[in-house]
Amino acid sequence: MLEVQNLSMRFGGLLAVDGVSLDVQEREIVSIIGPNGAGKTTVFNCLSGFYKPTGGKVIFEGKEIQGIPDYKISRLGMVRTFQHVRLFTQMTVVENLLVAQHRHLNTNMIAGLLGTPNYKEREQKALDRAAYWLERVGLLDLANRDAGNLAYGQQRRLEIARCMVTEPKLLMLDEPAAGLNPAETKELNQLIVSLKEDYNVSVVLIEHDMSLVMDISDRINVINQGKPLASGTPEEIRHNDDVIKAYLGEA
Amino acid sequence: MAANNIRHALFCAIVTLIISFPILGLSLEAKGVNITLSGAKTSTYVAIVLAAVAVFVFQIFRDTFMGALGKLPNLNPLAGREPMEQNKRVKLESWLLTGIVVFALFWPFLVSRGSVDLATLVLIYIMLALGLNVVVGLAGLLDLGYVAFYAVGAYTFALLSQYTGISFWMALPIGALLAGLTGMILGFPVLRLRGDYLAIVTLGFGEIIRILLNNWTTLTGGPNGIGGIPEPTLFGMEFGRRVKEEGNTSFHETFGIAYSGEHKVIFLYLIALVLAVITALIIRRFMRMPVGRAWEALREDEIAARSLGLSRTAVKLSAFTIGAFFAGFAGTVFASKQGFISPESFVFLESAIILAIVVLGGMGSQLGVILAAIAVTILPELAREFSEYRMLIFGAAMVLMMVWRPQGLLPVRRVQITLNKQG
Ligand SMILES: Nc1ncnc2c1ncn2[C@@H]1O[C@H](COP(=O)(O)OP(=O)(O)O)[C@@H](O)[C@H]1O
Ligand SMILES: [Mg+2]
Numbered sequence: 274m275l276e277v278q279n280l281s282m283r284f285g286g287l288l289a290v291d292g293v294s295l296d297v298q299e300r301e302i303v304s305i306i307g308p309n310g311a312g313k314t315t316v317f318n319c320l321s322g323f324y325k326p327t328g329g330k331v332i333f334e335g336k337e338i339q340g341i342p343d344y345k346i347s348r349l350g351m352v353r354t355f356q357h358v359r360l361f362t363q364m365t366v367v368e369n370l371l372v373a374q375h376r377h378l379n380t381n382m383i384a385g386l387l388g389t390p391n392y393k394e395r396e397q398k399a400l401d402r403a404a405y406w407l408e409r410v411g412l413l414d415l416a417n418r419d420a421g422n423l424a425y426g427q428q429r430r431l432e433i434a435r436c437m438v439t440e441p442k443l444l445m446l447d448e449p450a451a452g453l454n455p456a457e458t459k460e461l462n463q464l465i466v467s468l469k470e471d472y473n474v475s476v477v478l479i480e481h482d483m484s485l486v487m488d489i490s491d492r493i494n495v496i497n498q499g500k501p502l503a504s505g506t507p508e509e510i511r512h513n514d515d516v517i518k519a520y521l522g523e524a
Numbered sequence: 525m526a527a528n529n530i531r532h533a534l535f536c537a538i539v540t541l542i543i544s545f546p547i548l549g550l551s552l553e554a555k556g557v558n559i560t561l562s563g564a565k566t567s568t569y570v571a572i573v574l575a576a577v578a579v580f581v582f583q584i585f586r587d588t589f590m591g592a593l594g595k596l597p598n599l600n601p602l603a604g605r606e607p608m609e610q611n612k613r614v615k616l617e618s619w620l621l622t623g624i625v626v627f628a629l630f631w632p633f634l635v636s637r638g639s640v641d642l643a644t645l646v647l648i649y650i651m652l653a654l655g656l657n658v659v660v661g662l663a664g665l666l667d668l669g670y671v672a673f674y675a676v677g678a679y680t681f682a683l684l685s686q687y688t689g690i691s692f693w694m695a696l697p698i699g700a701l702l703a704g705l706t707g708m709i710l711g712f713p714v715l716r717l718r719g720d721y722l723a724i725v726t727l728g729f730g731e732i733i734r735i736l737l738n739n740w741t742t743l744t745g746g747p748n749g750i751g752g753i754p755e756p757t758l759f760g761m762e763f764g765r766r767v768k769e770e771g772n773t774s775f776h777e778t779f780g781i782a783y784s785g786e787h788k789v790i791f792l793y794l795i796a797l798v799l800a801v802i803t804a805l806i807i808r809r810f811m812r813m814p815v816g817r818a819w820e821a822l823r824e825d826e827i828a829a830r831s832l833g834l835s836r837t838a839v840k841l842s843a844f845t846i847g848a849f850f851a852g853f854a855g856t857v858f859a860s861k862q863g864f865i866s867p868e869s870f871v872f873l874e875s876a877i878i879l880a881i882v883v884l885g886g887m888g889s890q891l892g893v894i895l896a897a898i899a900v901t902i903l904p905e906l907a908r909e910f911s912e913y914r915m916l917i918f919g920a921a922m923v924l925m926m927v928w929r930p931q932g933l934l935p936v937r938r939v940q941i942t943l944n945k946q947g
Contacts, residue, residue, distance in 0.1 A: 321831060347833040355831075361824035364817070365938045371814070372821040373832045378814045385813040386806065404943035417940045439832065 274299050274475060275320075275351070275443055280329035281499075282315050289315045291499040292329070297443065297475050302465065304478045304490040312499040313479045314356055317447055320477075321353045322346040333443070348376060350442035354432045354449060356479075362421030366412055366431060369420050370403035373435045377402070399438075406434040410464070426457045433464065437472070444468065445477045450485055462489050487511070495519075533583035537576040544572050590927065617891070628797055632790045640786075640793045642905055644861055647796035648854045650897040651803045653881040654890065655850030658807060660879065661887035661936075662816065663843035664823025666723040668875055669730025672710070673703040673848035675870035677855020679737060682750040682865050692756035696856050703852025704845045711844035715837055718826075730875055737867040749866025753859050755788055756795055796857050803850050804890055810846070812939055819843050820888075880918065884925055886932025895933055 275297040282290040290312045297303045305313050319326040322343035331339040338346060347353075361369050371378075378399050379385065379392040407413040410430040415423065420431060429449060436444055446465070450458045466489050468474045480486045486493060487507045495502040495516050503513045510516055549564050549572060582589065632640040652674060659667045680702045681695035690698075710729050714722055737744045744750065755762070810816040818839045821829040830836060859865050881900050885892035904914050925932075 323827070323831075343830045344833050344835045347831055352833075353831055355828070359825050359828035359831075361821050361828065363824055364820055365941070367941050367943060368817055368820075368938070372817045372829070372834070375814045375818060376833060380814045382810075382813070382815060385815070386809055400941065400943060401946055405946035407943070408946060413943065413945065416943050417938070419938065435832070 274334055275477070276330075276332040277316075277320070278330040278332070280316065280319055280326055280331065282312075282319055282324055283327045289499050290319065290326075290496075293494075293496055293499075293501050294329075295477075295494050295504065297477060299475055300469055300473055301491045302469055302476045302478060302489055304480055304486040304493045305496060306480050306483050306486060306493060307496040307502070309481060310498075311496050313481075313496065314447055315499075316496075317353055317445055317477075317479065320346075321351065321445065347439065347441075350440075351445065352436040352439055352441045352443075353445035354436060354447055356447040356451065358425075358428045358432055360420040360428055360431060360435075363419060365417050366407065366420050366423070367400070367403050367416040369431060369435050370406065370438045371399055373438050374399045374402065376439070402438050406437050409437075410434045426453055429453065429457075429461070430464070433468075437468070437474075441474060443475045443477065445479075447479045448481055449478070450480065450482070458485060465489055483510075529584055529586075533580045533586075536583045537580035540576045540579045541572065544575060548572060621891075625797075625801060629794070632793050637786050637789050640789050641861075642902065644789070644793045644796045644857075646898055646901045647793070647800045648858050648861070649878065649881060649901050650800045650894055651796075651850055651854040651857070652878045653885065653893045653897050654800075654803050654807050655847045655854070656878050657882050657885075657888065657890070657893050658810070658819065658850075659843050659847035660882050661889075661893075662811065662823065663819040663840065665840065665843060666719065666726070667844075667847070668723045668727035668872070668879065669710075669733075670726075670847070670851060670878055671870045671872070671875040672730040672733035673707055673851035674855040674858070674874065675733055675737060675867075676703040676706045676848075677852030678859040678865050678869070679744065679750075679855075680852070681856045681859045682753050683743070685753050686750055692754060692856070692860050696853065699856035700849050700852035703855065704849035707844040707846075707848025707851075708841050710848075711841045715840055727872065727875075730872060734867050734870050734872075737870070744867075747866060747868070749864055749868075751864040753863050753865065755863070756792065756860055758791065792857075792861055796861075799853060799857060803853065804894070807846075807850070808890060815839075815842055880922060883922070884933060886935040888936040889932060889934045892932050892934030892936075 275295075277293065277295045280290055280293045281288065293312070293316055295303065295305070305316060307313055315324065318324040319339070320331055322338075322341055322345070325340045329339070330337055333346075333349060333351060336349075338349065361372060364372070377395065379389075379395045381392070384392040404413065404416070407416055410433065412423075412427060412431060412434070415427065420428065423431060429452075433444075433446070433449065449465075450461055453461060462485070465476055465478065469476055478486060478490065490507055492505065493507055493510045494504040495510060495513075497519050502519060503510060503516050505513070548568055551562055551564060553560050553562055628643075632643070652670070655673075656667065656670045659665050659670070677699040680699040681690075681692070684690040684695055684698065710726075714725050717725055738746055740746070818829070818834050819842075821832075821834060822836065822839045822843075826836065829839070858869070862869075877900060881896045882893055884900065885894070885896035900918075904911065907914075907917075910917065
């Protein structure tokens with residue numbers, strides 16, 4: 274469903290991403306791994322429309338989307354999280370989820386001011402969807418807390434829930450396990466697998482730590498200094514000499 | 525540490541001297557065609573030196589002083605109290621608000637004409653502050669030229685009445701819509717700006733509109749302003765002693781009561797009250813609607829908002845437009861109240877005052893903004909003897925607020941939402 278061909282991104286003299294290709298099929302978890310500064314986040318920024326790539330193609334469901342503005346890309350059904358959590362910290366947990374669902378809501382201002390039946394019905398549906406996902410990530414009891422007051426692990430889960438209420442087809446997670454303890458990491462991995470299996474979402478997962486993604490990834494792409502180094506199943510990657518040399522060897 | 529403190533204090537004292545000496549101690553006087561520079565009285569120089577000494581002493585003991593100030597909330601009897609239960613609080617608040625509005629309805633019949641006039645002005649400021657609160661408090665866009673939209677509303681009514689003889693009730697929606705449109709048009713060029721840059725450009729826009737009004741003499745009358753703006757009518761009844769417009773009747777004759785100038789003042793007050801209540805209710809509703817949440821999301825984190833499919837353009841423009849719309853509302857009422865307007869009523873200071881109300885009240889909080897509007901408009905009237913020092917007191921109050929209660933008088937409380945457990 275997502276195909277990336279020969280993507281490259283240049284910042285002045287620095288070629289941060291150089292000829293990266295990857296493809297994601299439906300109901301698949303594809304990981305991008307590589308050391309810090311390898312260009313993983315930059316790839317995400319190109320895919321999600323924050324940067325306009327300087328070369329290559331991004332094709333989502335048969336449509337070329339490189340260079341389309343960010344907010345339109347998420348409306349196509351491709352949403353992302355951020356390496357550093359980005360919540361609306363002074364809004365409550367449930368408000369965070371409502372903001373994300375504006376496309377499911379009746380945004381006609383007159384309808385909203387008058388409180389028409391259609392407006393109320395859609396608002397209620399959005400609340401129910403929010404409640405569902407809050408329960409799914411174990412935050413229902415905290416629904417009316419300010420998002421900024423949540424613990425770090427809870428904020429991470431809220432960010433994923435916020436993506437899921439938009440009912441995406443493809444979810445892009447940028448180092449979702451960063452800063453989590455082992456127990457939380459395990460829970461997160463289960464959640465990601467469940468997103469794929471129970472909700473039919475494809476996932477592109479960035480990880481810095483390779484061992485985390487071995488269990489849950491269907492395929493893995495390794496990049497190093499902006500260049501693709503290897504790609505294949507976890508098993509193939511584990512035994513790839515280049516990867517061992519460039520990546521595992523250093524650890 | 526101590527040496528550092530003294531150096532800093534010395535520096536501050538010298539800055540005080542450098543600034544106040546030319547401003548207070550020297551004066552330019554025009555004698556015929558010549559301008560002469562003359563000194564001030566000795567007492568002024570003594571005062572300047574004393575001020576510098578005061579600054580020096582304050583800066584030396586600054587830490588102690590500020591520390592004490594920081595402890596002040598402990599003196600607040602409400603500080604340690606348990607927060608009230610959610611639904612109890614909501615109920616209390618709505619009773620309180622209804623009570624205030626009912627009281628406000630009957631109050632003008634009990635007090636003097638001057639008080640009612642002042643109260644009308646307060647209500648106009650409440651409308652303005654509630655509107656600016658959308659832009660600054662909710663959407664987080666620092667707009668220093670808000671007075672421009674107020675001017676658009678006022679001048680729309682003034683000009684239309686002059687050239688077409690339009691009535692207040694017709695002008696009210698037109699003025700508001702035109703102001704909203706101006707808000708949208710001025711919003712386009714600043715879409716990409718944020719923070720300080722946005723503040724400076726909007727400041728410029730505010731000045732451009734004022735200077736335009738000042739210099740387009742053929743249309744606006746320039747600094748002479750426009751007079752003869754009609755007062756509102758009540759179902760075709762005028763409040764003047766004699767009927768001005770053909771086809772209208774006069775209020776006192778219709779009801780067979782003696783003419784009184786107070787009727788008009790009270791009627792205007794009641795209109796302003798109703799409009800202010802409508803403004804508050806509409807914006808309150810907006811805050812609970814997708815558009816209101818989008819404003820806040822943009823303020824909180826623009827990148828996250830965009831990643832979730834919110835268009836920065838649509839969200840920002842809607843905030844500018846709606847904020848400006850209510851300024852237009854207020855402007856029309858203002859023009860009608862004064863009967864005469866000139867560019868002088870729309871200087872930057874007005875923008876600053878409205879912004880101060882929003883900040884003092886607690887960004888985003890409606891009740892706080894209303895209280896602050898009352899305080900900022902009425903206090904200077906009560907302390908007329910000090911009117912020269914109005915700005916000074918104003919500035920000091922702002923600084924103290926920032927130290928003591930940066931969140932404003934009444935910080936926002938989030939709406940609590942009950943969720944039904946799913947599945
Ligand atoms: N906006 C930018 N401007 C200039 N250089 C950038 C920008 N974004 C990323 N880079 C550079 O691109 C390289 C890759 O960064 P990044 O994609 O964040 O790596 P990773 O996420 O794999 O750790 C780094 O050298 C970084 O400094
Ligand atoms: Mg990164």
